[in-house]
Amino acid sequence: MGSHRPIDPVAIRRDFPLFERDFGGRSLAYLDSASTSLKPRAVLDAVEGYNTRYTANVHRGIYTTGEEATAAYEKARGTIARFLNAPDYHEIVMVRNATEAINLVAYSWGRRNIRQADTIVLTELEHHANLVPWQLLSQEKDADLEFVAIDDDGRLNQQSFEVLLRTRPKLVAFTQVSNGLGTINPAKEMIAAAHAAGALVLIDGAQAVPHGPVDVTDLDADFYVFSGHKVLGPTGSGALWARRELLDEMPPFMGGGEMIREVHLRRTTFNDVPWKFEAGTPDIAAAIGLGAALDYLTEIGMDNVRAHERELTEYALEVLPRDVPGIRILGPRSATERAGIVTFNLPGVHPHDVATLLDREAVAIRAGHHCTQPLHERLGETATARASFNVYSNREDIDRLVVGLQKVQRIFDEGAGSAAGRAARSEPASTTADGASAPEPAGVTGH
Amino acid sequence: MDDLYRDEILEHYRRPHNFGTLPNPDASYEGSNPLCGDRITLMLEIGDDSTVSDVAFTGRGCAISQASASLLTDEIRGKSLTDVARLGNQDVLDALGIEISPARLKCALLSVDTLRRALAGMGTTPTPTEARS
Numbered sequence: 001m002g003s004h005r006p007i008d009p010v011a012i013r014r015d016f017p018l019f020e021r022d023f024g025g026r027s028l029a030y031l032d033s034a035s036t037s038l039k040p041r042a043v044l045d046a047v048e049g050y051n052t053r054y055t056a057n058v059h060r061g062i063y064t065t066g067e068e069a070t071a072a073y074e075k076a077r078g079t080i081a082r083f084l085n086a087p088d089y090h091e092i093v094m095v096r097n098a099t100e101a102i103n104l105v106a107y108s109w110g111r112r113n114i115r116q117a118d119t120i121v122l123t124e125l126e127h128h129a130n131l132v133p134w135q136l137l138s139q140e141k142d143a144d145l146e147f148v149a150i151d152d153d154g155r156l157n158q159q160s161f162e163v164l165l166r167t168r169p170k171l172v173a174f175t176q177v178s179n180g181l182g183t184i185n186p187a188k189e190m191i192a193a194a195h196a197a198g199a200l201v202l203i204d205g206a207q208a209v210p211h212g213p214v215d216v217t218d219l220d221a222d223f224y225v226f227s228g229h230k231v232l233g234p235t236g237s238g239a240l241w242a243r244r245e246l247l248d249e250m251p252p253f254m255g256g257g258e259m260i261r262e263v264h265l266r267r268t269t270f271n272d273v274p275w276k277f278e279a280g281t282p283d284i285a286a287a288i289g290l291g292a293a294l295d296y297l298t299e300i301g302m303d304n305v306r307a308h309e310r311e312l313t314e315y316a317l318e319v320l321p322r323d324v325p326g327i328r329i330l331g332p333r334s335a336t337e338r339a340g341i342v343t344f345n346l347p348g349v350h351p352h353d354v355a356t357l358l359d360r361e362a363v364a365i366r367a368g369h370h371c372t373q374p375l376h377e378r379l380g381e382t383a384t385a386r387a388s389f390n391v392y393s394n395r396e397d398i399d400r401l402v403v404g405l406q407k408v409q410r411i412f413d414e415g416a417g418s419a420a421g422r423a424a425r426s427e428p429a430s431t432t433a434d435g436a437s438a439p440e441p442a443g444v445t446g447h
Numbered sequence: 448m449d450d451l452y453r454d455e456i457l458e459h460y461r462r463p464h465n466f467g468t469l470p471n472p473d474a475s476y477e478g479s480n481p482l483c484g485d486r487i488t489l490m491l492e493i494g495d496d497s498t499v500s501d502v503a504f505t506g507r508g509c510a511i512s513q514a515s516a517s518l519l520t521d522e523i524r525g526k527s528l529t530d531v532a533r534l535g536n537q538d539v540l541d542a543l544g545i546e547i548s549p550a551r552l553k554c555a556l557l558s559v560d561t562l563r564r565a566l567a568g569m570g571t572t573p574t575p576t577e578a579r580s
Contacts, residue, residue, distance in 0.1 A: 350485075350509035352554060357452065369484060382484035382507055411452050412510075 007300060007308045009394040015040040015296075016392050023362035029397040032366045034179055034207060034341050034388030036229045039293070046292035047234055047285045058284055059258060059275070073284050076291030077274070080239050083294040084224065085215040091247060093240040093274040094287050098206040099129040101225035101240035102173075104277060105202055106133035108250040109223075109242075110171070116142045119169040121199070123148040123156055124378050125178045125185075128371045130204045134173065148174070150378060154181035154331040161190060165197035172199045173223075176208035180372040180384070181331030182313070182341030184208075191221050200246075206230060210390060211339040212306035216241050232297060232390070233290035236283040247273040254279040297391070305391050309340030312389045316342045316398050324405045330384060340389035346405065349412050351385035357411065361404040363397075452510065453545060459514035464521050467503045474569045478561030480553045485512040489520075489561045493569075497528045509554050511547065516558035518542045523562070532566065534559060 013019050016038045019027045030038060056066040058073045073094075081089035095101045110133075114120065120134050124147050138145050146167065149160040156174070165172075172194040176187045187208075191201045202223035208214055209226040216224045223246070228237030242250075252259055252270055256279035261269040270276045297305060313335040320327050320342065330343040346354055351367035358365055366386040369376045376383065387401055469475075472490035479486045485508030494500035502520045506513060519539060523531045539559045540547060547555045 352485075352509040352551065353452070353511070356548070356551060368482060373484075376484070382486070412457065414454070414457070 007304050007391065009308075009392070012300075012392050013394070015042065017041060017044070019392070026362055029361075029363040029400040031387040031389070031393070031397055031401060032364050033210070033390035033393065034182075034230065034370075034386065035366050036235065037210060037232050037390045038392060039234065039289075040232055040296055042296045043232060043234065043289045043292045047289040050285045050288050057281055069284060072288045072291075073282070076287045079291040079294050081241075083214075083298065084209075084239075084241055085217050086241050087217055088244055090273055091241050091244050093242070093247070093277045094282050095225075095238045095240055096236050096283060096286075097227040097229065097238040098204060098225045099133075099227075101223075101238060102129055102202070102204065103133045104240055104253045105223050105225075105242070106137045108253045108277070109246065110134075110137045111140070112249075112251060114138070114141045114143050114170055118143045119146055119164075119167045120144070121146045121148065121161075121164045121167075121169040121172045121174075121194075123174045123185075124150045125154065125156065125175055125180065125183065125375055126173075126372070127175060127179050127204065127206065128373070129206070130173055130175060130202075131374070143170075147374075150375075152379075153333065154178060154183045154375075154379075155337070156183075156185055156190075158186075158190075161193070165193060165199070168197060169194075169199045171202065173202040173204070175204040175206070176214075177205075177211060177339045177341075178331070178372075178375075179207045179341070180370050180375045180386075181343050182207075182338035182388075183332055184337055184339055187221070188219050191219055195220070207339060207341070210305075211309055213302040222246060228286065228290035228293065231290075232293035234283075234286040234293075237286035237290035239290075240277075244273065247277070250277075252279070253277050256280045258282075300391060308391060309389050309393070310335050312393055312395065312398065313338060313340055313342060315395055316387065316401075319398060319402055320344060320405075323402045324409070326409075327405065330379060330381070340393070341386060342388070343384050343386045345381065345384055346408060346412075349408060351383045353412075354385050354405070354408050357408045358401070358404040361400065361407065363400050363404045365401070456510060456514045456543065456545060459517035460510040463504075463513055463517040465503050465517065465524070466505065468505060469501055469503045472503075474565040476561050476565035476568060478557055478564060480508070480512065480557050482553060485509060485554055485557055487512065487516050487557055487561050489516070489558070489565050491523075491565060493528065499523050499526055499528070499531060504558070508557070509551075511543070511545075511551055512554040512557045515539055515543055515555050516561075519558045519562065528566070531562070534562070 018038050054065040054068040056069040058070045077092045078089045081092045114137055122134060122145060134145060146164045149157045151157055177184050187203055194201045200222040203221045205214055205224050205226040210231040222243055224241040226238060229235040259271050259276050259279040261271050317335055326347045328345045332338045355365055355367035368383050370386055469490040469492055473493040475490040477488040487504055487506035489504045491499055492501040502524050504516045504520055536556050543555060
C-alpha cells in the first residue's frame, strides 16, 4: 500500500464508461458526484459477473454457484470492514444506503434506548437523512432534539456543541462532511467530547467515505454509516458499522428470512450479527459491486483521492471568484477545510436556471437545497448550486463550469445593462411595483 | 441566443408585471415548490361582476417560475372567474412559449397551481385533481 502514485486523471477517466458517451461532440463534465458517483468498469464487471456466472441467493444454496455467491457477498463485507478499518467484519451490516442505516439505528437502537425527555444532539448541517429519522423517534418517545449551530461559513460552532453536551444527551449524530457545503467537521474531537459527556455517537459518513481515508477505529465512533453509490459502487449498496456489543444488544430492524436462527409459529430466535439485521434477500449484486469499488479505490489510495480532490477544490476556489464576477461561494474558503464540494450562487440567477443552462453545455451540477433545507434556511438561501468532484474529475471539468457560468451571466445580463435593470436583476423580489418590501427569505416561513 | 431563456422570459423575470401585494385581497395563496424553494404569493381582487379586478404576486425563484407568474397575472386580469377557472396547464406552457424539461415543469406550473389554490380557498374552483401540483 505504500507504493501509491499520484493520480493520473487521464488513465482514470478511461475506467469510467460514462465518459465515452457523446454529449454533442464532448464528454459530460459530471460535477454532481456528491449526489451519486460514476461507476468504474471494475464495478460493472463485478456486478455482471454475479448476474451472469454465479447468480444465486446467499446463505442458502448447497451448490457451486450458491456457495460462490455467498462467498462473494461475504467477501464484500470483509472489504468494507477493511476499508473503514473496522476491527471485526461482523460489525458491518449491509444496507441499501446511508438513509437506511440511520433508520436502522433510530428504529432498533433508538426505540429501545431513547426515552421521554432524553436529548439527541444533531447539527444544522445535517442531510434530511440524519434529521427526519430522529424527528420521528423523538416524536414517538417525546424526546428532545437539539442542534449544534453553525457559523456563517458553515463550520460547526464548537462552543454551541459544548453547551449542548451539558444537557447530557443520549446520542450525538452528525455528518463528518457536509453534503451541502463540503465542510469537514472535526469528528474525532467531537466524538471524544461526546463520549466524555456520556453520549453515543453516530457519524453520517455519506460524504466522507468517497472523499478521503476513514478509520472508524481511530475515530472511535459508535455508529458509522455510508452509501455505496457515492463511493463508485452501485445504487442499492451501503453499510452500517457499529460496535459489536451495540449490535448484539440491538433488536432486529426488520423481520423475515435470513435474520432468523429458529422460527416457530409463535416465536423466533434470531441470527447472529450482522445477519440479524439483514432480513430478506439483500441486494447481492450491489454489495459485490461495492466491494469491487472499494478494491478499486484502495488500489488508487484514499490519501491520493483526497489529495486530488483537495487540489481540484483549491483550483475551483481560485478560478470561480476570479473568472465569474459576482459569484458567491458558500462554506469554508479553504480547501483544507472542505471535501470536494463547492457550493455557490450567481447573484440574480436562480440555481435552477444555472443548472438548466449548464446542462446545455454538457455540464452537470446540482441545484436546489441538496436535502438540507434547514441549512439553507440558516444561510438565508432559497437554493444553491453545487459542483462536486470525485476521483475521475479534472481541471477541465472546472474550466467548462467557468465557461458555462460566464455564458449564464451573459444570457441573464442581456438587456439588463441599465442600473435599474441591474438592481432588479440582482434581487427580483425586492423591486415591487407598489414599493412593497421584499418577502422574507423563502425558508424562514418554510414548512 | 438561447431559446429556453428567450428575451421575453428574461424580461418578465427582471421586471415582473403585477409584482407586489394588494391591501384587501378577496383570494390569496402562498404556493411553493418544495423541491427548489420557488415561492409565489398570489393575491386577487374580485369585482362585483365576478371578474378579476386586480391581481398581484410576490415571490422568489427561478426565471421560469417568476416569468410564468408575471405572464399568468397579465393573462387573468379583467377575466371572468369562469374563464380563469378554465385555464389549464397547457395554456401556461403555451404562454411561456419555451420548451420545459420534465424537471422544470413544477417551476413553470407553480403560478397556475397557486392560482387554483387561491380560488379554491374562496369556494369557487377547482377539482382536487386539477389542484394537485
